[in-house]
Amino acid sequence: MRQSLQLIFTLAFSWTLVSCQTAQVKTAPEETASASTGQADPSRQAAAPEGGVPELTEDIVFNLLAGEVAAQRGALSEAYDYQLRTARLSGDATAAERATRLALHMDKSELAVEAAALWVELAPEDLTARQLLVVMLLRRNADVPVLEHLKAIVRISENKDENGFLNVMAAINRELKRESAMELMRKLVLEFPGDPRGGYALTIAALVDKDFAAAEREANTLVTDHPDWPKGYLVLSRVFLAQGDKAGARTLLADAVGRFPDDPFLLSAYARLLVDAKELEAAYEQFLRLEKVEQEQGDASYWLGLIALELGRDEVARGHFLRLLEIDGRSDVAAYYLGRIAEQRKESQQALRWYQRVEGGEHRAEAELRIVRLMVATGESREVFEWLQRMRIQYPDQVVRYYLMEVELLREHGTPEQVMALFDTAIGALPDSNELLYARGLYAATQSRVDILERDLLQVIANDPKHADALNALGYTLADQTNRHQEALDYIQRALALKPESAAILDSMGWVMFRLGRYPEALDYLRQAYEKLPDAEIAAHLGEVLWVTGERQQARQVWQEILDKTPESEHVLEVMRRLKI
Template identity: 35%
Template structure:
C-alpha cells in the first residue's frame, strides 16, 4: 500500500518535520536556545551575557539598603532619563559611575544591562566586576563576568569565575556545565571557547560531566576529533551513560557515518534493553536515517511500556499514518485527545484521515475544531476544498474570500486556492477574472501569472497565456515551470515546434527529472516527427 502521507506532501513535511525536530530537541548537539520571551534587538542579543537576558531588579529607592547620596541619586536619575531619551552612552556612563560608589548590587546589575544594550563592552565588564564584588555568590553575575571576560580575551578571569560556579554553586556539576554550554555556544570565537574548555577539563580530569560538556562544545564547533575523544573519555569515566551514548552516535551521524552511528546505538541498546530514554533516542535516530518502519516498531515498544506518554503516542501515530495504517493512527490520535497532548495536531490529522476515506462530513468536523495556530489556515483551506467537492461552490468561495480579508498576508495563497477550485470545475472564465483582478495591483506576481496562463490556454486565449509566461521569464529566465508550460503550449497549440523545443530543452536543463518536463519533451519531439526521440 502506498503510504498515505506520500500522497499528501503537506502531511509528510509536517509529520517528519516533527520527528526530525524531536531528534534535534533531544540530541545533545543542539545549541541551547535563548530564554523564552526574548525580543530581537533588545539587550538579549545573541551574545548577551546571562544577566542581560532577564528583567532588571528595581534600583534602590531612598531609605532602602542605603541612603542615596546626592551624587548617587544624580547619576541614577541621569541614567534613567538618558536611557528614556535614547542616549545610551550617557545612561551607561552614569550608571557605571553610580555602581562604583554604591554597595547595592542592583545598581551594578542595571549598569551591566544598559552597557550591554549600548554595546559598550568595556563598561559592561566594569559593571560585571562590580556586581560580582558586591554579590560573589550570584550565579548570573558570575556568568556575565565570565562571558564578558572571555569576549575581552581575559581567559584566566573567565576561567576563575566558571571555577567558582563549579565549586560554590548550588547547582549540580551537570547543571553548571549545562549553563556553561549555554554561555559558550553564544560566543562567536569558537577557538577561544574550546581553549577555555580545554583548560577547565584539565583542572577536572576525572569529572565525566566536564568531558561530556567539552564534547558537546566541540561538536557544536564541528571539531570532530576533539568531540569523539572527549565523549569516549566521558564514557570511560561513566560507562553506559545514556546521554553520552546518544551524543557519541550523533557525532558520527553528523559526520555522515550513518552505519557506525546505527551500530553504536544498537550495541548500547543490547546492553540496556529496558532503558526507555535510550530506546527513544534510537527511534529518533532511525527517523533521521529514514528507516521509518524501524522507528515505528521502536515507538510501538515505547507506547506499550508508557501508554500515556504523549510524545511516544504522537510519534507512533505519525509513523503509522505514513505507513498507511489509518485505523491504527486514528486510534492513536484519539488517544492524544484524551491525554490532552498535541490536541490541535490530532484534530488536523484526524481530519486528514477522514478526508482520505472520503468522509467529508467528519473531515470538516475535525478540521473545524482546530483553533488559531499552526494548522488553522490549512484546515480552513481543506474545509473550503471539501465544500467545493460537495458542490457548495458559493460557500467555499465565501469562506476563502472572508479569509483573504482577515489574513491579507495570505491573500495570494488563498486566491490561488479559490482559482484552482474554479478551474477544477471548468469555471475557467471566473478563474481568469479572479486572477486578472489580482494582477491589476500585482502585475509581476509569478504564481498568479502562471495560474492565469493555464486558464487562458484553456479559454483559447493563447496570446495572454504566452504573454503571462514571457513576463515570468523576463523576471526569472530560469523558471523551469514557466519554460515548460510555454514550450508545451507552443508545441500543443501552435506549429512553432522549433521554438517550443528550445524552451523545453532549457526547462530540462534545470529540472531533468521532472515528469512534466519529460512528457513535454516527448510531445514536442513527436510533433517534430522525431519518433525515436519521442519514445525515449
C-alpha cells in the first residue's frame, strides 16, 4: 500500500506526542546499515512510483518513527541519524531538511553539511536548501568551491521572479569578508554576461558597505554595459544621493525619464526628488505621468493629493484621494486627508465622518485628536468625554494615549485644577506610567509648580535612569525657575551624554551655562542648538545671551529670522519685551 510520506510524517509526529513516554524503542534490524553511518543499502531504497511518491517499506516507517521518538526524548544525535537514513531510504527531502536543522541545533557543522548536501540532491530546486548549504560550506572553509551552487541559486530565483544575485549576496555576506564576497560575486557575474542584475547586486552591496567609490564604479559599469536597462540609472541615482549629490541624481533621472518615459520606478524617483527640491508643479506633472503608467496602483494618486493640498488646490486634492480610496484600498490614509479637506472647508460633520473611518495606520492618533477638537467646537463636549472613556475601555493598550488626549482637551477648555485632577486619576490607575508622570511634570512646570515637576521627573528617572528627556526637562526647569544651577547642570550633562546631538538638550546646556555666568560656553552650546534646530525658543535664548554679551546686532538678526517666519512668536517677543527692545 502506498501513502503520502508527508502524511506519515504528520501521523508519526502526532503518535509520538501521546506514546513517546511509554513506547519501547526497538533496535534497528541487524540487516540494515547503522543510521549513524548515514550509508543506506541501495538494495533497500524505496522505489518511487509515478508521481514521485515512494512506496513505504518497513525500514522507512521504522526510521521515521524512531527519529520522531528520539527527537521527543531529546536524543538529537539519534534523531539526526534516523532522519538522515529516512531521507536516503525514501528519497524525501523533508527528512533531509529535518536532519539538517537538527545538526544546526546541535551545532555540528560536518553533520549539517552532510544533511544539507542530501537535501539539495533530493530537492535541487529548493532555494533555501541551496543557500543554507552555501553558508555552511563557506563557514567551514572560505575557499571551498561553491560557484555551481551560486549559479543554481540565480537560476532558481529567476524562476521565482526574484533577483538571484541579491539572494546570493545575502548568503555569502554572512560568512565572507567584504573583499572575498565581492570577488566571489564578480566571478558569478561573469557567468551571466548578459544579465544586468549581477552588476546591480554588486552596486547594492557596495552601497550597503558605504563604499561609495566602489558603488559608483559598479553602477557606471552597469549603465555602460546595459544602457537599455532602466534600473541601472535608478541605482546610479541612489549612489549619487548617498553621497549627497542631489543635483547629479536629478540630472541623471531627468535624462533617464526622457529615455524611458513609461518606467514607473524612474518616474517615481524623479518626481520625489522634485518634491524634495520644492518644485511642486514639476513634481505634480511627473506624478500625473506616473498615474497613467500605474493605472490601478495608487501611489501616484497619494502623492498627487499631497502636492495639490500643498498648492492650495483642495478640490483637486479631494479628487485624488477619492481615487486612492477607490483603487488602492488605502482607506485610512485617504480618509484622513479627505477629513482634513472637509475640515478646511468648515464641513465639520463631513470631516468627522471621514476621521472616524481612520481605523489604523500612521494617521489614526491625529485623526482621533481632530475628532475630539471638532466635537468640542460643535458643542459636543460631554459626548467627547464619554467617547474618550469608551475608547479607554475598548482599547486598554491605548489607555495612556486617551488620557493624554483628555488632558489636552481640558488644557484648552477646562481649568488647571481640572487638568491636575485628571492627571491624578490617570496616574492613580497607572502609577508606573513614565509617559503620564513625564506629562504631568511638564504641565506642572507651566503652572510654576516646580515641586510637582521635580517629584514626577525624579520618579521617571528612578524608573528609567537613561530617560534623557526627563533629565533634560528637570535640569532646564531648575536652571530657568530656581537658583539650583549646579544641580541643574548635573542633570543636563547626564542627558547630553545620552543624546549628544539633541538640539533641545544643547539649548538647555547653553541656558544653564548662561545662568552660571559662563557666557562663552553658553554661546557655543546655543549656536550648536540653533544650527541644528532654528526654532523660536532656541532663538530667544541665543539672542538674549548675544544681547547681554554686547553682540546686539547679531541678537536682532537671530530674532528677526524667527519673526519673519512667525511674527507672533511669543518666545522671541517675550524676551524682547523683558529686555525693553
